[in-house]
Amino acid sequence: MSMTMTQKILAAHASLESVKAGQLIKCRLDAVMGNDITTAVAIDELKKTGADKVFDTDKVYVVLDHFTPNKDVKAAEQCKKCRNFASDYNIKNFFDVGEVGIEHALIPEKGLVVPGDAMIGADSHTCTYGALGAFSTGIGSTDMAVGMVTGEAWFKVPSAIKFTLTGTLPPFVSGKDVILHIIGMIGVSGALYKSMEFCGDGVASLSMDDRFTIANMAIEAGAKNGIFPVDEKTVEYVRSRTDKPFKVYEADEDAEYDEEYNIDLSSVKPTVAFPHLPENAKTIDEAMDLNIAIDQVVIGSCTNGRISDMRIAAEILKGRKVKKGVRTIIIPATQEIFLECMEKGYTKIFIEAGAAFSTPTCGPCLGGHMGILAEGERCVSTTNRNFVGRMGHVKSEVYLASPAVAAASAVMGTLYDPSKL
Numbered sequence: 001m002s003m004t005m006t007q008k009i010l011a012a013h014a015s016l017e018s019v020k021a022g023q024l025i026k027c028r029l030d031a032v033m034g035n036d037i038t039t040a041v042a043i044d045e046l047k048k049t050g051a052d053k054v055f056d057t058d059k060v061y062v063v064l065d066h067f068t069p070n071k072d073v074k075a076a077e078q079c080k081k082c083r084n085f086a087s088d089y090n091i092k093n094f095f096d097v098g099e100v101g102i103e104h105a106l107i108p109e110k111g112l113v114v115p116g117d118a119m120i121g122a123d124s125h126t127c128t129y130g131a132l133g134a135f136s137t138g139i140g141s142t143d144m145a146v147g148m149v150t151g152e153a154w155f156k157v158p159s160a161i162k163f164t165l166t167g168t169l170p171p172f173v174s175g176k177d178v179i180l181h182i183i184g185m186i187g188v189s190g191a192l193y194k195s196m197e198f199c200g201d202g203v204a205s206l207s208m209d210d211r212f213t214i215a216n217m218a219i220e221a222g223a224k225n226g227i228f229p230v231d232e233k234t235v236e237y238v239r240s241r242t243d244k245p246f247k248v249y250e251a252d253e254d255a256e257y258d259e260e261y262n263i264d265l266s267s268v269k270p271t272v273a274f275p276h277l278p279e280n281a282k283t284i285d286e287a288m289d290l291n292i293a294i295d296q297v298v299i300g301s302c303t304n305g306r307i308s309d310m311r312i313a314a315e316i317l318k319g320r321k322v323k324k325g326v327r328t329i330i331i332p333a334t335q336e337i338f339l340e341c342m343e344k345g346y347t348k349i350f351i352e353a354g355a356a357f358s359t360p361t362c363g364p365c366l367g368g369h370m371g372i373l374a375e376g377e378r379c380v381s382t383t384n385r386n387f388v389g390r391m392g393h394v395k396s397e398v399y400l401a402s403p404a405v406a407a408a409s410a411v412m413g414t415l416y417d418p419s420k421l
Contacts, residue, residue, distance in 0.1 A: 002252040004160040005227055006195040009135040009249050013118040021159035021256075030117040030134075032147040033061040035103055035362075036068060038122030038140075040078040043085045045145035054089050055151030061093040061112060061121075062086055063103035066362045068096075071369035101334025101360045104128040104216060104302035109334055111242025115230045116249055120144065120153050125302050125384065127218045130227035131211035132234055133248060137225045158224040160195040161186075162257040165202030167266035172418045174312070175210030176304055176382065176402035179217040180271040182263070184281025192222035194258060197251065199229055202265045208237045209308040216303050217384050220278040272380075272415055273400035276388045284405060287415040292399070296327040296379040297410040298391075299403050300358070301365045304382035305333030307340055309403040314346040316407035316418055317353040323413035328355035329371045335360060355410070367391045373398075380409045 001018040003011065011019040013027035032054075034042055039062050054060045062082055067075035079096075086094035095106060104125050107113055115133035120126065122144040129136035139153065147153050163182065183190070196218045198211075206214075211228050218226030228234070230248045238246065270284035299305075299313050310332055322328040330350050332338040338360060341347045350357050364371030365383040373379055373392030378399065381391065386398035399415060408418035 002254045004195060004255045005197055005249050005251040006135055006160060006225060007157060009116060009118055010155060010157055019157045021157055023157045024154060025157060026152055026154050027118050029120060029147055029151050029153055031059045031061060031113060031119040032144060033121035034144050035066050035123055036064040036079050036082055037066050038144060040081045041141035042122060042144040043081055045142050046148055049149055051149040054148045057090045058092050060091050060148050061107060062091055063095045063106060064100055065102050067368050068361055099335060102302045102305055102362055105305055105333035108132060109336060114238050114244050114246035115234060116247035120147055124219045125216050127225045128212055128216040128302060130215040130225050131208060132238060133228060133230035135225055138219060158193055158195045159258050160197050161191050162260040163196060163198045164200035164262045165198060165265055166200055167202050167264045168205040169265045169268060172404045173268055173270055174402045175206060175213035177268050177271045179214045180273050180281050180400060181268050183221050183278045186221055188220060188277055188279045189222045193224050196223045196226040203228060204231060207308060208233055209306045213303055220384060270402060270405050270417060272405060273386055275386055275397040278386060278400060284417045288417060292415050293413060294326060294380050294409060295377040296371060297406050298329050298364050298371055298379060298381040298383060299406050300331030301383040303384045304403050305331055307337050310337060310341050310346050313403045313407040314349045316404060318349045320353055320411050322354040322410040326410050326413050328410040329358060329364060330355050331358045331361060333360055364391055380406050382406050
């Protein structure tokens with residue numbers, strides 16, 4: 001039976017020769033992950049099982065990133081519960097303030113996921129690791145608890161949508177623009193419980209950071225996961241971080257897809273998702289015509305807090321000032337990226353431009369802290385969601401964009417094309 005890339009990984013982890021869309025299977029897991037919010041809930045569920053240990057102390061990852069450094073007493077109590085759990089259950093891969101990073105940037109950086117893995121995480125953007133040719137998907141805290149105890153999870157095998165990429169991206173266009181363009185085409189339910197599988201000659205032209213960003217937002221199209229083929233860039237990235245063995249899976253040539261799309265990367269323009277859904281995509285020229293004044297810019301998150309994102313923001317902000325009245329918050333996704341920003345001089349550029357530079361945290365993305373919006377305020381953000389009230393007041397607005405567009409908008413005070421600065 002022909003299978004997609006995702007189906008092959010799931011079949012292998014279910015010890016089956018083949019699987020088909022819609023089939024219910026039980027898979028062994030290579031990793032189970034949670035953050036400070038979801039792990040705190042999962043701990044309570046785990047204790048109900050009576051288990052006094054996890055299935056593998058090396059394969060449970062706990063990352064305290066959402067409300068850290070602790071924003072209030074409730075956040076502090078949640079993190080304390082996670083710290084105690086990590087100590088009591090001997091969790092080897094536990095990341096706290098000072099060595100933490102935003103989970104979906106930190107886990108690949110630490111070499112904790114490799115091609116061919118099957119991984120679950122109690123956070124919807126766990127699909128990020130599909131950039132490495134792994135099957136990864138978000139689950140709830142109860143499934144996290146069961147996964148931590150058993151090392152297994154049940155799945156319904158997803159069908160797939162094939163995206164064939166050709167060409168190369170123009171200047172100032174990145175993976176963020178590609179995924180916003182795609183979600184604009186198919187909608188936030190366009191890939192509901194399906195695998196978004198990317199292929200084609202154009203994949204080779206995408207950086208690993210571009211691929212992480214695209215896979216990260218597969219969930220914003222409703223997908224079960226997003227996944228890229230493993231090529232030389234993937235192997236180089238993985239081998240620079242770990243010597244763990246891995247297996248490469250490829251889709252069969254005659255694999256079945258529900259739909260197929262061809263995307264010429266050279267035709268993609270800087271794209272902005274208007275409130276209040278990621279599917280409300282407009283090209284930057286359309287956005288500029290509306291002359292929308294903004295109050296805040298956030299550059300960071302699990303979607304766009306990597307070093308290439310910091311680099312393009314620094315290139316645009318160098319020698320410029322953010323517009324008076326536009327609060328600009330820049331958050332590197334990990335300590336390693338924070339340090340690299342310092343070493344390359346990006347931090348100095350950001351501060352001289354009038355931006356705030358923060359320790360790694362998810363903070364503003366989910367309206368947690370470090371950038372809450374008041375009534376009527378507008379924010380251009382490199383994050384992944386712009387639902388009603390996502391970053392603060394229900395009458396605030398979030399415009400999703402790439403780091404290049406966000407930085408240019410910070411300078412001009414309105415949505416702006418970085419190529420026109």
